Amino acid sequence: MREIGAAELRHVARGAAILGTGGGGDPYIGRLVAEQALLEYGPVLVAEPHEVPDDALVAGIGMIGAPTVMIEKLPAGEEAVTAFLTLQRELGRSITHVLPIEVGGMNSLAPFPVAASLGLPVLDADCMGRAFPMVQMVVCTLDGVPASPLAIADEKGNAIVVDVHDNNWAERLARSATIRMGCTALLSGFPMSGKQARDVTIPGTLTLASRLGRLVEQARREHVDPCQAIASFLGGRVLFTGKVVDVMRARDPGFAKGEARIEAHDASCRLEFQNEHLVASRDGEVLASVPDLICVLDEQGEPVPAERLRYGQRVAVVGAPCHPRWRTPEGLALVGPAAFGYSHEYRPLGV
Amino acid sequence: MREIGAAELRHVARGAAILGTGGGGDPYIGRLVAEQALLEYGPVLVAEPHEVPDDALVAGIGMIGAPTVMIEKLPAGEEAVTAFLTLQRELGRSITHVLPIEVGGMNSLAPFPVAASLGLPVLDADCMGRAFPMVQMVVCTLDGVPASPLAIADEKGNAIVVDVHDNNWAERLARSATIRMGCTALLSGFPMSGKQARDVTIPGTLTLASRLGRLVEQARREHVDPCQAIASFLGGRVLFTGKVVDVMRARDPGFAKGEARIEAHDASCRLEFQNEHLVASRDGEVLASVPDLICVLDEQGEPVPAERLRYGQRVAVVGAPCHPRWRTPEGLALVGPAAFGYSHEYRPLGV
Structure with a gap:
């Protein structure tokens, strides 16, 4: 496990926004929310998937909705924590590791406020290796790992839990709730064991984003395109x-x-x-x-x-x-x- | 406490549909679902609010959505039980009494499949004294009793839990999920203590519906309009x-x-x-x-x-x-x- 502090967040945000292919939320907003959490609670530990015990309980975090709206309807900062704790209550067990659901300017950083405030490590992995717009579009779906139960929370403190059979229904019900909440919300779902997390996620994508972000600065310094x-x-x-x-x-x-x-x-x-x-x-x-x-x-x-x-x-x-x-x-x-x-x-x- | 069997259901369905002022779901469909449950599990006990212990845990049951749709998209019969058990899991305690949220052709009977299959009494009361189209339109709202947490389930076995601050938000999120589920669903919510149920519900409305339903038959027999x-x-x-x-x-x-x-x-x-x-x-x-x-x-x-x-x-x-x-x-x-x-x-x- 290694630590990620505020300095590295900047690289992760940029690199993840590149890998996020236009989606995954604004890296600037994502960075501000994550930096604030690190300022309050200190740096976050990042664990490689192989460092996670078999019986760990891993849950994903990500933004859902229309990033267009988030430019004006800024997050309150507590949404991810509310969603995460709602999911944890639904599961009736303590979640031990936080997983970015996708790589994206905001979404790679969305787990950090949760991890920092609750003292949990973030997994150096995600479920897409990039960003996609819908809940079911994760490698977990290919491996039969359900998104559900999943929790969604908005900036007003409202939360819902979706409990469904398949990931397409998870998408439909999560989306309709998100729209009613004002078109953006934070989601916590895809609960899985440590063993599953090793088997069904794409490893190393936080570190990849960090290296990519750093590369951009290096290219500028060296006057390379x-x-x-x-x-x-x-x-x-x-x-x-x-x-x-x-x-x-x-x-x-x-x-x-x-x-x-x-x-x-x-x-x-x-x-x-x-x-x-x-x-x-x-x-x-x-x-x-x-x-x-x-x-x-x-x-x-x-x-x-x-x-x-x-x-x-x-x-x-x-x-x-x-x-x-x-x-x-x-x-x-x-x-x-x-x-x-x-x-x-x-x-x-x-x- | 007294028993309600299949014979009395017919009177309740008709009387409740009159008090339901056009809404609350089709009394014929409601009666078929309730009769089937009574056939399988036997008659249901009905408790007056004053017979409920202070520390009882009461939860409401009702249909939500567009009754127009239910004429064609018939209920599977298990929706209310799924919603009720989802709410119970969310509450982490056993619910002891089932309450009709409103008086209506289907809604006065919606608690019966839950009560029959789980062996729980139904409260002779409701939260409106009639039917209204929206979740927040209950006397509980006047008394500050939240609808949330509430669970909604559809005929496919999908369920969601809504966890919000006020009953207007409960309505908004419940409605959007219901629409996505296909415009009708069954809801279980308004969890309250026995003491609260005595204080904030309208007592005697099941019996009132039963008497009203019986009155119609009597009038016909006696050639009264x-x-x-x-x-x-x-x-x-x-x-x-x-x-x-x-x-x-x-x-x-x-x-x-x-x-x-x-x-x-x-x-x-x-x-x-x-x-x-x-x-x-x-x-x-x-x-x-x-x-x-x-x-x-x-x-x-x-x-x-x-x-x-x-x-x-x-x-x-x-x-x-x-x-x-x-x-x-x-x-x-x-x-x-x-x-x-x-x-x-x-x-x-x-x-």
């Missing part, structure tokens, strides 16, 4: 560079949905998103698609969340391969293009 | 008699909303409903309004649920005074015309 550095680090490539000339946002209370157009002098790139960037295309040709990573970065290599996309930004679109589990037939059935209503076939990036 | 008999029994009067010539239903997934027009040879009556009949008016003049009871009956004195109103029915509209608590300023604030978006002033019937 940070976007190229990020692409190389992730085994991907820069797909397009240009200026955001249009952003259309759909009115969906449950997600930040929409699309953007990015123009270069001779071509334009279309970017479709639902919290995360789902598809990047050029003249109708798909450049990259879920489940592969599509990361939008400014010229300094700073990740641009989908909800912050706006006219005039100069951005690079980086594509990178997703975790191999997502490229299996079961993985593609859960998070491939068809799962988001697209008819194009998935062609793995970098193959 | 059953609608007049019902009106006299309730201290009200027949407001209008005529034929249903129009029914408009609003598309609201959470409620059975709409209005009907009833015509006599020289006049017409407008009936507005949201699960329950809210306002009856003639040429713009309000004949009766929430919180007073507006009961629609066919010529045989059989109650017509709002979701069963249709062209060509010959009906009598009976108005009757509500429970005195609803006529106080606090009561009217909670369930008076303004609570349903009307601007007319409430004028108590029969005064």
Whole structure:
């Protein structure tokens, strides 16, 4: 186990926002909430999955809803703790480890206020290896680990517990409650044993985010193009560079949905998103698609969340391969293009 | 304590559907589910509130959603038990008595499958003295007794627990979950001590429903107008008699909303409903309004649920005074015309 303090949070927030492919919540807001908790309670211990005892009780933490809304409806800071304690009461046992459900600018940090205030370690792992917009879109689903029981809490102190048979129903009921709570809320769920956590999560993703965040600063110091550095680090490539000339946002209370157009002098790139960037295309040709990573970065290599996309930004679109589990037939059935209503076939990036 | 068997259920179902003022679920469906439970487990004991020990743990049961939908999406029969056991697990203590949350064709009977299968007594009381469409519209709210924690379960076995500060939030979150579950569900909530149940519920309403149901049969046997008999029994009067010539239903997934027009040879009556009949008016003049009871009956004195109103029915509209608590300023604030978006002033019937 190692400690993560406020200094490293900054790297994790940036790296996780890159891996979060536009989703997973604003890294700035996530960092402020986590820093405040570390300031109050001290640094947090991070455990590798192999350090977790078999009979540990692990539970996930993550934000749910439309990140667009969180820009204005800021979290109170206590939501994750309320959700976590509600889940713990429902389980009737003490939870021993906190797990980020996904990698994302806010979501990789969401477990920190819980871990800091309750003195629990955070697992260096997550359930996606990136961010996805829906509850069932986790490798746990492929392994039959239920999201339920899960608890959701809002900034007013309201909480609900969802107790259902499958992860699609968990998504439906969690989403409708989130919308009623004001379109954003904090979720705690996916209770699992230490053994399960080792078997069904993607290890090392907090450390990966931290290294990636640090890499951006290093590239700037060394006058290397940070976007190229990020692409190389992730085994991907820069797909397009240009200026955001249009952003259309759909009115969906449950997600930040929409699309953007990015123009270069001779071509334009279309970017479709639902919290995360789902598809990047050029003249109708798909450049990259879920489940592969599509990361939008400014010229300094700073990740641009989908909800912050706006006219005039100069951005690079980086594509990178997703975790191999997502490229299996079961993985593609859960998070491939068809799962988001697209008819194009998935062609793995970098193959 | 006395026993209620299948024979008396028939009277309770009819009487409760009259007191339910169009809402509270179809008495036929409610009776079938309750009869089946009594057939399997035997008769149910009914306790007067004064027979309940101070430290008893009482919990309410009721249907939530749009009764229109329940005509086609029939209950599986286990929903109330699932909701009740989910609440019990959340409370961490055994519930000792089951309470109908409201008086209604289905809702007065909804506690019976729970009581029969778990061997618990049903309280001869409810929280409204009639039916209302929303969770917060109970005398408990006037007395500061929370609806939460409450559990909701659907026919697929899904359940959620709502844990909130006030009864308006309980309504919002319960309603959104109900809509996602398919617009109808069973709710168990309002956990309270035996002492509280004595203090904050309206006693004797099961027995009242039973007597009222029996009265209708007696009137028919004695060739007395059953609608007049019902009106006299309730201290009200027949407001209008005529034929249903129009029914408009609003598309609201959470409620059975709409209005009907009833015509006599020289006049017409407008009936507005949201699960329950809210306002009856003639040429713009309000004949009766929430919180007073507006009961629609066919010529045989059989109650017509709002979701069963249709062209060509010959009906009598009976108005009757509500429970005195609803006529106080606090009561009217909670369930008076303004609570349903009307601007007319409430004028108590029969005064």
